[in-house]
Amino acid sequence: MDRLVYTAMSGAKHTLEQQATASNNLANATTTGFRAQLNTFRAAPVVGDGLPTRTFVVDSTAGNDFSQGPIQDTGRALDVAIQGRGWIAVQTADGGEAYTRNGSFKINENGILQTQSGQTVLGDGGPITIPPDATVAIAADGTVSAIPTNGIPNAVNVLGRIKLVNPDEKNMKRGDDGLFRTITGAAQPDANVRLASGALEGSNVNVVEAMVNMINLSRQFEMNMKMIQTAESDATKATSILSLS
Template sequence: MDRLIYTAMTGAKHILEQQATVSHNLANATTAGFRAQLDSFRAVPVIGEGLPTRAFVVDSTVGSDFTPGPLQQTGRDLDVAVQGAGWIAVQAADGSEAYTRHGSLKLSENGILQTQAGLSVQGDGGPISVPPDVTLAIGRDGTVSAIPTGGKSNAVNVLGRIKLVNPEEASLERGDDGLFRVKGGGEADADAAVSVVGGALEGSNVNVVDAMVSMINLGRQFEMQMNLLKNAESNASKASQILSMS
């Protein structure tokens, strides 16, 4: 009886947690460069006195779905999409190096190339500074060039190159801020094979239909766990009645 209660109780608890993960993925179905989070259930034995006959359910994060999302043409000069595998290096709020696929960039008040979240884009030698009154062009290799607005069209100045990296997917972990970092700290080396597409953004890789189906399935699983708890309560009540009769 208690084994049934352990399994049903922990199963219902972690189904709610997995439901929250699916809801988070669904909420970011339109977020550029978003990578869906993957969860799974696993059984863990209860450690204690006596034989390990009881087990409970744990919801564990197995990683992220690194499948590329669809490319969406925007025509904006400061929009870039990583083509294939790879990441854009940015400076996180804590000063560490982090990685994102969200290539919608902007210029800060001080002329620093940043993401829409205000994080500085990392270049070969640090953040990329842009002078005023120029038009920016970003090449396939991440090279940022400036063309004077009122000058000659052939007077192109190279300001720097966006740091593009391609670490192993197994070595990356998602932070609470949605950015990815190398496990254990450290920084990934720049990879010249990574290329970007200008005037485009990568869409989220969340499949809305699959996410909705998962939410329905999880809702039914939660209802099943509740029914198991009701059956356990009913069995305990009937057992008490039999014992009282004897």
């Protein structure tokens, strides 16, 4: 009887955890460049004396969905979308390096090119500084140029090149801040990564699929709870029969 309780109890617990992942994916269905998180269930035996037949249900992270999201034109000069594989390198708050697909940029009060959430966009030689009174243009290879609004017309100043990388996806891990990092050191620039200027990549979360997954998880949780109730009812009846005998 306790085998059933072990399986149902652990199944209900990890179903709730997987429900949280599905809810997070659904909440980021409109987040620029978001990558859906994938989870799966697996069986794990209980280790200990007298417990070889007991099994836990464990929710394990299978990985992330790195498929391309839809690209939408915005017409904004500081918006870029990665075409195909690749990542944009940014500087984290602790001075480290992380990677994102969110190409919605801004210029802070010091003229530094940043993401909308405040991470500094890294260039091949460090942060990219934008001069005042200039129109910014970002080329397909990540080259950032400035055209002054005053002075000599058509004078283009190259400010730097955005660090674009393409590490092995198996070597990437999602952080709590939503940014990805490589497990084995910083990634090297890749000249084959291309950008689409004036566009943004949407989330690759399938809203309908996420909703269906949440409904299925809810039903699995109810099924596990019914199994626990059945085990309790059977135990009560067995105790009653033994007391009568």
